[in-house]
Amino acid sequence: MANAGGDAFCNRTFHNHKKQSDGSPSGNCRKSGMVKEAQENGKPHFNHELMVESFEEAPLHVIVFTYLSYGLLSLFGYLRDFLRYHGFEKCNSAVEREQQRDFVPLYQDFENFYSRNVYLRIRDSWNRPICSAPDVRFDLMERVSDDYNWTFRYTGRIIKDVINLSSYNYLGLALKYDDSMRTVKDVLETYGVGIGSTRCEMGTLDKHKELEDLVAKFLNVEAAMVFGMGFATNAMNIPALVGKGCLILSDELNHASLILGARLSGATIRTFKHNDMQNLEELLRDAIIYGQPRIHRAWKKILILVEGIYSMEGTIVNLPQIVALKKKYKAYLYIDEAHSIGAIGPTGRGVLDYFGVDPGDVDVLMGTFSKSFAAFGGYLAGKKELVDHLRAHSHSAVYATSMSPPVAEQIIRLLKFVMGLDGTRQGLQKIQQLAKNTRYFRQRLKEMGFIIYGNDDSPIIPLLLYMPSKISAFARHLLKKKIGVVVVGFPATPLAGARARFSISASHTKEILDTVLEATNEMGDLLNVKYSHQGKSARPELHGETRFELND
Structure with missing residues (x-):
C-alpha cells in the first residue's frame, strides 16, 4: 500500500505528463491502416471498441481553483522557506551543514520544495503500516502526529477489518497461511x-x-x-x-x-x-x-x-x-x-x-x-x-x-x-471474477458522476480529485469508514491531476464493492468531486442489472 503510492511517485518524477491541445491526456486510441494490417495477417484480433479509454476533462472552474490552490501553497512555501533559512522557523527536513551551503546542495533544495511544504502535510493520507496479510480486509496500525505530519508516533491501537482497495492483489491470492x-x-x-x-x-x-x-x-x-x-x-x-x-x-x-x-x-x-x-x-x-x-x-x-x-x-x-x-x-x-x-x-x-x-x-x-x-x-x-x-x-x-x-x-x-495444472478451474474463475468486478465498479462510479480514467477492463481505477485539499480529505474520510484507498497528487501526477486510485481484486464480493461504492458516493457529495459532464445515469434500473452479474 505504501509502495503503491511511492511507485506512482517515481512514475512522474522521471517523465512529465503531456496533454493534447484539447487538454486531455494523449492516450486516446486511433484507428488506422495498421489495425487492418494486423487483421489481414491472420492473427486473432480484439474488438478495438473496447480500447476506448475515458479521459474526460474537468469543468474549467475546477482547473482554475486547482491551479490557484497550488499557487497559494507555493507562495506560502517560499515564505516559510525564507523564515526557516533565517532561523525564524524550525526546519524539520534534512539540511546541509553551514560550510556546505555555498556549494552544490546535497539534498537538492529546489527539487524538495514540494515535499517540504505540501507533501508532508498530506503524506499520512495512506502510506501507513499494515499488520496482517493484504487480503480483502486487513489491519492497520494507528498513528498520530504532533508536529503537522513531519514525524509520527504509533498509539498501539489496531484498526481492524479495513477493506483493501489499495494493494495490487488482483487475483486475491495474497492470503494468510493455509494448507x-x-x-x-x-x-x-x-x-x-x-x-x-x-x-x-x-x-x-x-x-x-x-x-x-x-x-x-x-x-x-x-x-x-x-x-x-x-x-x-x-x-x-x-x-x-x-x-x-x-x-x-x-x-x-x-x-x-x-x-x-x-x-x-x-x-x-x-x-x-x-x-x-x-x-x-x-x-x-x-x-x-x-x-x-x-x-x-x-x-x-x-x-x-x-x-x-x-x-x-x-x-x-x-x-x-x-x-x-x-x-x-x-x-x-x-x-x-x-x-x-x-x-x-x-x-x-x-x-x-x-x-x-x-x-x-x-x-x-x-x-x-x-x-x-x-x-x-x-x-x-x-x-x-x-x-x-x-x-x-x-x-x-x-x-x-x-x-x-x-x-x-x-x-x-x-x-x-x-x-489449471492443479486439476481445478478455480484460477480461471478468479480471472473471470476480476473482469466482472472491474467492469461493475467502473460503471457504477461513472454513473455516480465521477471522472474515471482508463480502460474498462483495467483493474486499476483512477478517480479524479484535482484539488490538493481534497486528496487527504478523501482518504481520511474513507478510512474512518474502514476503507483503504491510495490517493496521489503532484508530483506523482500532473499538477491538475490528483486522484484516488482503486485496485480491484477477484476476492472482492458484491457486498464489499457496494459498501465501498456507497461510501465513495457519500464522499463525492461531501467533497463535491463529482465533476463529470455526463452526470448521473438517467437509467438507475441498470444498476441492479449489473449487480446481478457479480458472484458472491
Whole structure:
C-alpha cells in the first residue's frame, strides 16, 4: 500500500505528463491502416471498441481553483522557506551543514520544495503500516502526529477489518497461511530462506529452473529467466540489450524502472505521447530517415518500451498497432506486463492474451510476480537466444542475490493454479471474477458522476480529485469508514491531476464493492468531486442489472 503510492511517485518524477491541445491526456486510441494490417495477417484480433479509454476533462472552474490552490501553497512555501533559512522557523527536513551551503546542495533544495511544504502535510493520507496479510480486509496500525505530519508516533491501537482497495492483489491470492501453502513450507525447510549467492555463481537451484520452465510454458515462449526484484528486472537488464548508438522510444508515462534502465544503458532516449500511435510512427520514421544525430549513421537498434497496463492511468497499451509499427519499421519491442500479467486476458496471460497477439511478435516480455502472484521478483522471456544472452550479460544475474527458494515455490504453486495444472478451474474463475468486478465498479462510479480514467477492463481505477485539499480529505474520510484507498497528487501526477486510485481484486464480493461504492458516493457529495459532464445515469434500473452479474 505504501509502495503503491511511492511507485506512482517515481512514475512522474522521471517523465512529465503531456496533454493534447484539447487538454486531455494523449492516450486516446486511433484507428488506422495498421489495425487492418494486423487483421489481414491472420492473427486473432480484439474488438478495438473496447480500447476506448475515458479521459474526460474537468469543468474549467475546477482547473482554475486547482491551479490557484497550488499557487497559494507555493507562495506560502517560499515564505516559510525564507523564515526557516533565517532561523525564524524550525526546519524539520534534512539540511546541509553551514560550510556546505555555498556549494552544490546535497539534498537538492529546489527539487524538495514540494515535499517540504505540501507533501508532508498530506503524506499520512495512506502510506501507513499494515499488520496482517493484504487480503480483502486487513489491519492497520494507528498513528498520530504532533508536529503537522513531519514525524509520527504509533498509539498501539489496531484498526481492524479495513477493506483493501489499495494493494495490487488482483487475483486475491495474497492470503494468510493455509494448507494449500504446504509446499512452500516444505521448500523453506529444505532450502532455507535465502541463498547468499548470485545466479552466475552458486545461486541457481532446481527450483529456479522449474519456475523458469513453467513461466515459459505459461507465456508460450521458448525460454524465460527469473530475477529476485521486479524493479531491477527492468533497471538492470535493459542495459544488457541496448547501448550507445541505439535508440529507445519510450512511452511518456513509463514506469521509473524502465526509465532508469534506459538511462543506464547509454542509449539515446526519445519519448512519445502516451499510447499515441501517430506520434510513435513519426519518431520511427524520423529515426530511419535521419539516423543518429550529427553522424547520421543508422541506429544499431531501435527499441520500443511500453507497459501493458499503466498503473496511474489505468490505460491498456494499444498493442496490435504497436506490433504493426514494430514490424513495419523493423524495430524491437519490450513490453512491461507488471500490472497486466495475471490480471487481464481470457486466461490471465496479460495484454498478448487480451488482444490475441502472437508472443513471437514481441521481442522481450517482462513481468513481475509481486502483484497477481502474491510474491516478489520478475521475469524476462522470449527467444532462447535472448535468455542465453541475459544469463551471461545481465547485471542482475551477475551481481544480485538469487530469488528466495520459498518465494520461487509460491510462484510455481500459483502459476499452476492459474493455468489449471492443479486439476481445478478455480484460477480461471478468479480471472473471470476480476473482469466482472472491474467492469461493475467502473460503471457504477461513472454513473455516480465521477471522472474515471482508463480502460474498462483495467483493474486499476483512477478517480479524479484535482484539488490538493481534497486528496487527504478523501482518504481520511474513507478510512474512518474502514476503507483503504491510495490517493496521489503532484508530483506523482500532473499538477491538475490528483486522484484516488482503486485496485480491484477477484476476492472482492458484491457486498464489499457496494459498501465501498456507497461510501465513495457519500464522499463525492461531501467533497463535491463529482465533476463529470455526463452526470448521473438517467437509467438507475441498470444498476441492479449489473449487480446481478457479480458472484458472491
